[in-house]
Amino acid sequence: MDLALLMRGLLVVNAGSSSLKLSVLDEDDSVLAQRHLERWDGTDGIADFLADAPDIAAVGHRVVHGGPDFSAPAVVDADVRTRIERLTDLAPLHQPRALAGIDAVTELLPDVPQVACFDTAFHHTLPAAARTYALPARWRKAWDLRRYGFHGLSHAYAARRATELGGGSRVVTCHLGAGCSLAAVRDGRSVDTTMGFTPLAGLVMATRSGDVDPGLLVWLLHNGKLDVSDLADGLEHESGVRGLAGNADLRDVHRAADSGSRDAALALEVFVHRLRQGIAAMAASLGGLDLLVFTGGVGEHDAVVRSQTVAGLGFLGVELDARRNAARSADALVSSAGSAVGVWVVEAREDVEIADGVRRTIGIRRGDSGAGRDDARGGG
Incomplete structure (x- = not known):
């Protein structure tokens, strides 16, 4: 040293x-x-x-x-x-x-x-329409209830790095790891994101549920099925991929799915479905898409998740190159020559x-x- x-x-x-x-x-x-x-x-x-x-x-x-x-x-x-x-x-x-x-x-x-x-600072640029919850004004004012967004350090770096590499002003960044979130970034500024008041909202994660119908949670509490402590612990630690497949590590879930586990296969399908859905929503917030960026442990190393996700985004003009995608190199273009959107894998550098x-x-x-x-x- x-x-x-x-x-x-x-x-x-x-x-x-x-x-x-x-x-x-x-x-x-x-x-x-x-x-x-x-x-x-x-x-x-x-x-x-x-x-x-x-x-x-x-x-x-x-x-x-x-x-x-x-x-x-x-x-x-x-x-x-x-x-x-x-x-x-x-x-x-x-x-x-x-x-x-x-x-x-x-x-x-x-x-x-x-x-x-x-992590929340990057998302302070969210416009009012993206950050405001449709809750009673007295609640919002009393307790600063709003969408804060998270993983901002990762999203900021990934968006900037991908823009340096590939150009374009409308970027969707996918931070995929134990925690997962998306950000819609226009000209370097966050305009939408999937996480909310806490890091529990949005995409399916390793052990966190992501978005769940609030009425379902009220029902569990109101009918005495769970107390607040059990509910919080379940949503944070026992949900997400773990809740679906019994294992929070996507590498193990892939192996289980390949061996015929229906629960593991469903976990992957749910994970990818919510991810694809979120990317499309972020693209809508941008009015189009120039760059799609994958970062974080899963985003950088799971070629199958990238492939399955992009396979459902053809309507946005996104297309992967199978050989490039399988190579898994850092800061690399993985989209095909004919793709209207540049797809990049960017090393996470928080x-x-x-x-x-x-x-x-x-x-x-x-x-x-x-x-x-x-x-x-x-x-x-």
Whole structure:
């Protein structure tokens, strides 16, 4: 590990619902060091990673929910931390992990500036028609009930990268992993998305239900079938692909379906149906489609999901090239020569998006070692 490079590097802490991704980027966004912990309990891992890198210039954290206040990255101080913590009920799987990362870095690197980068911030550009729920005005005003959208760091990077590679102004980005969402992006700005007030809405996910008739949920509660705790746990942890196939890992579900499991086959059909339906809706919000982008673990590596999804989108002028699609290379065009829409597989680089947010917020220029910082603050 080159300490001279690390001294002017940016540490990115990406805490997921159960995993932790750590990376150090140089001024050109090259990865100098990285570690991915699949099972992170929020108490270890960061200290070991930083043992050889004590002089990081700045730290960027992925924070899933920014609520109504944070429309841009924000320098972490006591007030910002408190405001992030107050949003825990809206993202109970993710918010505590982000706070654990912030607290660990505060203890390990007390004099290094930290910046919170919010997944919801990218979607603050949603027009009123896309963000407003048809609920009583007194509810909406009292509790800031609106569509916030999530995975914004991933959607922002994927849309920008695909536009650099393929051109076009109307982009639908598909972030497909354990959590799944779509975004309609016009000229770099989010105009629609599938997730809503919380990360539970929208597409079918690994363990999350996605959209469900609210009347069904009211019925379960009103008739005493489930209490609120059981309902919340079931929707977050026991639904989605797991609820349909008994397994949340699509790789295992593919194998089970190939072996004749009807439940696994149905799970894949439901997953793809909702995905295809959502893409068409996002294209409608854009008034057409120039680029379709797949990113995230499933989006990048599951050629079958891409193929089955695009197979139902011919009416939009989308067509895959089977050979390109099977190759699974990063940042690659996988559409056919005759496709009216460019279909791209883009490597997920939330770390790059976070690093850019850190630089903009505290005034680090590319090539700096941290000198010339501004005391800038985001959010609000």
